[in-house]
Amino acid sequence: MLDVQLANAGFYRIAWPNADEKPGTTYVRAGSREVVRVFVTPCASEVEVYAGGLKNGQLVFRGSPELAASLRYLAEHQN
Numbered sequence: 433m434l435d436v437q438l439a440n441a442g443f444y445r446i447a448w449p450n451a452d453e454k455p456g457t458t459y460v461r462a463g464s465r466e467v468v469r470v471f472v473t474p475c476a477s478e479v480e481v482y483a484g485g486l487k488n489g490q491l492v493f494r495g496s497p498e499l500a501a502s503l504r505y506l507a508e509h510q511n
Contacts (some may be wrong), residue, residue, distance in 0.1 A: 434472060434476055434479070434497050435457070435459075435472075438459045438470060438472075441461065442461045443459035443460060443461045443468075443470060444459060444460065444461070445457060445458070445459055446458050446459070446460050448471075454471075455473075455474050456471050456472055456473045456474055457471070457472045457474075458470070458471050458472075459471075459472070460486065466483050466484050466485070466489075467483070467484065467485065467486045467489065468481065468482070468483050468489075469481070469482040469483075469486065469489050470482075472497070476497050477496070477497075478494065478495065478496065478497070479493070479494070479495065479496075479497050480493070480494045481493035481494075
């Protein structure tokens with residue numbers, strides 16, 4: 433379900449270099465000024481949202497996926 437919401441918001445799944453060390457799925461969406469990267473844990477119990485450069489983004493949100501409205505807000509207002 434969360435993957436559908438992220439896809440609808442313009443995110444796409446990528447292979448992330450440390451996937452073996454920290455299992456989960458990484459999604460990205462490029463904007464005009466920055467990249468938003470979302471990391472979803474394997475059981476989708478927590479998400480982390482980073483903004484800025486792809487590799488050196490700053491953590492802007494960590495929490496429960498039930499706060500999907502917050503994710504949509506971040507995605508829509510990152511331009």
